[in-house]
Amino acid sequence: MADRVCVQINSEIDIVTARQKGRDKAQQLGFSSTELTLIATAISEVVRNIVEYARRGELCVGIVQQGDKRGIVVVAQDSGPGIPDINLAMQDGYSTGKSLGLGLPGAKRLMDEFEIVSEVGKGTKVTMKKWVQKNVR
Amino acid sequence: MLVPILKQGDYLIASIQSELSDADLLKLRDDLVRRVSEFRSRGVIVDVTVLDVMDSFATRTLRSMAHMIMLRGAETVIVGIQPEVAFSMVQLGLRLEGVTTALDLEEGLSLLDHKIKGDNGLG
Numbered sequence A: 001m002a003d004r005v006c007v008q009i010n011s012e013i014d015i016v017t018a019r020q021k022g023r024d025k026a027q028q029l030g031f032s033s034t035e036l037t038l039i040a041t042a043i044s045e046v047v048r049n050i051v052e053y054a055r056r057g058e059l060c061v062g063i064v065q066q067g068d069k070r071g072i073v074v075v076a077q078d079s080g081p082g083i084p085d086i087n088l089a090m091q092d093g094y095s096t097g098k099s100l101g102l103g104l105p106g107a108k109r110l111m112d113e114f115e116i117v118s119e120v121g122k123g124t125k126v127t128m129k130k131w132v133q134k135n136v137r
Numbered sequence B: 001m002l003v004p005i006l007k008q009g010d011y012l013i014a015s016i017q018s019e020l021s022d023a024d025l026l027k028l029r030d031d032l033v034r035r036v037s038e039f040r041s042r043g044v045i046v047d048v049t050v051l052d053v054m055d056s057f058a059t060r061t062l063r064s065m066a067h068m069i070m071l072r073g074a075e076t077v078i079v080g081i082q083p084e085v086a087f088s089m090v091q092l093g094l095r096l097e098g099v100t101t102a103l104d105l106e107e108g109l110s111l112l113d114h115k116i117k118g119d120n121g122l123g
Helices: A013-029 A033-054 A103-110 B022-039 B056-071 B083-092 B105-117
Strands: A002-009 A057-066 A069-078 A113-119 A123-131 B005-008 B011-015 B043-047 B075-079 B100-102
Touching: A002 A013, A002 A033, A013 A033, A013 A057, A013 A069, A033 A057, A033 A069, A033 A103, A033 A123, A033 B056, A033 B083, A103 A113, A103 A123, A103 B083, B005 B022, B011 B022, B011 B105, B022 B043, B022 B056, B043 B056, B043 B105, B056 B075, B075 B105, B100 B105
Parallel strands: B011 B043, B043 B075, B075 B100
Antiparallel strands: A002 A057, A057 A069, A069 A123, A113 A123, B005 B011
């Protein structure tokens, strides 16, 4: 991941920092203001998941190139308790915490690509991508 | 970051000045609910114009705040949700069910006048 920026997540205060860093990176890539908000909101949701369930972790944002597509890649990683049933966690309205249960499925809807890998007792890694839309002219 | 709460007649106006952490949002909720009782306010306006992200936590906190204020017998109006934020909230599946919203502070005030004082805005 070229040009990568990472934020250590230790408390809820870092949620604001993480989404600001993500927004800055997305802005450099030329995303529209609506897309910047979608990306910042998706980051907010996955980082809050870290704070709520794993307590600490790391959020990294970088640039990704695939063929002639350019985009932002967001990686949220923790060494927390892990998610026993990912399909269940990806369902709208499912939550074992105090949230609305829209965090992970919501973040997936806001981004173009979403991948989650989790192992109980080891941790969780969420990788999300959004591609810059080419100007249609 | 402290959110200033202004008392204007029967109303309280909370004007958010910068991005808020979760703790800041909870403090705003608690402060507003307390002050509604303290000042016997009839209406509350929360101006969120500067917020460029309203995620599930912010939405839930504002919604619970409005419900708590309603239980104290006052009305809440959320004003200034940015178009990008509205777009993102809908995509995320967030709803502000039962919470009144208005375009800006001016609209919010006339909405409160209408609801509380029965003023139809025509003088």
